[in-house]
Amino acid sequence: MERRTPAPESLLGRLRRRDWTLTAQRRAVAEALDGAHVHLTADAVHRRAAARLPEISRATVYNVLRELAALGEVREMGGEGRAKRYDPNAVEPHHHLRCERCGALRDVHPHGTNRLRLPPGERYGFALRGVDVVFRGLCPDCARAG
Amino acid sequence: MERRTPAPESLLGRLRRRDWTLTAQRRAVAEALDGAHVHLTADAVHRRAAARLPEISRATVYNVLRELAALGEVREMGGEGRAKRYDPNAVEPHHHLRCERCGALRDVHPHGTNRLRLPPGERYGFALRGVDVVFRGLCPDCARAG
DNA sequence: ATCCAGTATTAGACATAATCTAATCACCGT
DNA sequence: ACGGTGATTAGATTATGTCTAATACTGGAT
Structure with missing residues (x-):
């Protein structure tokens, strides 16, 4: 049987145990990012987060993404087009x-x-x-x- | 004695032998880019080119950079900040x-x-x-x- | 040398991504 | 409830890059 790598702890899970105030907005952003093989633009994150929390502002999404990158919890990738992409898979090296x-x-x-x-x-x-x-x-x- | 890699032909030299109209503006851009270990932003290229050819426009610099990248003569690098950087060293792999x-x-x-x-x-x-x-x-x- | 057709260049308007600002709001300990 | 710290917000602002339509240039044919 193929050996599976253990499912890595979710971004949200990792954040919970950090000393980092977890607000509704931040949770919405983390949930928008979560999942493997996801490489969303800030705008896409905003759309997803807004689906759950309609009043979330663009500025907050940008703020949170910047902080997550600084914490090392997501990777910010200068990409092909003009928009940066955010990779939540900062744990498993790839x-x-x-x-x-x-x-x-x-x-x-x-x-x-x-x-x-x-x-x-x-x-x-x-x-x-x-x-x-x-x-x-x-x-x-x-x-x-x- | 250490073997030196032969000095690679300059960007300008490579361009001369291509079937590619070499105008004053294009020459100014190529000269701005030339040299090793240079990774300029489009704006920096424009400043350098304008030092030689003051009337060169921003649009032309962008056009020329896009064409050089398409020709494979410079590498366009999505970088750290918002601005792309241009690497004229497209010949020697690095x-x-x-x-x-x-x-x-x-x-x-x-x-x-x-x-x-x-x-x-x-x-x-x-x-x-x-x-x-x-x-x-x-x-x-x-x-x-x- | 002159003309022509095709290409390159230009200024400025436009589009997009991201950041900044100043005001408001929410949470926590008291 | 109160006050303070920090989070959130709308909207203005900046930075980068692209587009458009008009003009200028280039190289070949004559």
């Missing part, structure tokens, strides 16, 4: 695969990332904190469309 | 090291990138065209500043 044409984005778990090394002479005194890997390509739909 | 705090960006040549493999089950039918690797960390100045 990378991304993006369509160069339509911007479609998937989570992937490539082999070999643990071998990525920056030669000492190229560290420029930086304190390294992580690596992001993005595979670029054409998704089946876009490949077909030319 | 990756990047970015400061999470101030956004400083350096070219690097990490070991192990040729071992990066996407398991077949995670390709989702994509036709792969490349990989971008970005090391994240804190530059010496920002590390010092806390």
Whole structure:
């Protein structure tokens, strides 16, 4: 039987145990983000959150997303188009695969990332904190469309 | 004796041999971009180009940058802040090291990138065209500043 | 050299994403 | 209930990039 990675604790669950005031608005944002393989724009998060909490403002969504990113609970990804995307899966290490044409984005778990090394002479005194890997390509739909 | 990679042909040089009308404006943009380890925003390119050709318009700079990216002569990088950055070093394969705090960006040549493999089950039918690797960390100045 | 057709450039209007501001509101401990 | 801290809000503002329609330039044909 295939071994499954244990379901990672949800974003909301992780937030509960932090010293971080959990308001209705913040919960709505966290719930909008939750789920695997989700890479929403701030605007999409706002739409989803507003479905539950109609009076939530855009500013709050932006505030909360910025704080979640600062807490390390979501990853902010400067993406293909102009809008940033937010990846709630900050716990399980993973990378991304993006369509160069339509911007479609998937989570992937490539082999070999643990071998990525920056030669000492190229560290420029930086304190390294992580690596992001993005595979670029054409998704089946876009490949077909030319 | 250390083997040096031969100095890559300049962006301008590469452009000359293409079937691509080389106007004064386009030359100014190419010259603004040229040089290693340069990762300018469109606005910075415009400032530099305007130093040589004061009447060049913002629209032209954006047009030319978009075309150069489409030609594969510069890499357009969705970056830290809101503004895209343009990397003229599209010939020599390389990756990047970015400061999470101030956004400083350096070219690097990490070991192990040729071992990066996407398991077949995670390709989702994509036709792969490349990989971008970005090391994240804190530059010496920002590390010092806390 | 001149003309022409096609292409490049331009100023400024427009669109979009994100941030800022100042006012209001909610929660918590007393 | 009161006051203070911090969260939320609407709307204005900024930043970045794109579009449009008019004009200027380029390179080839003559």
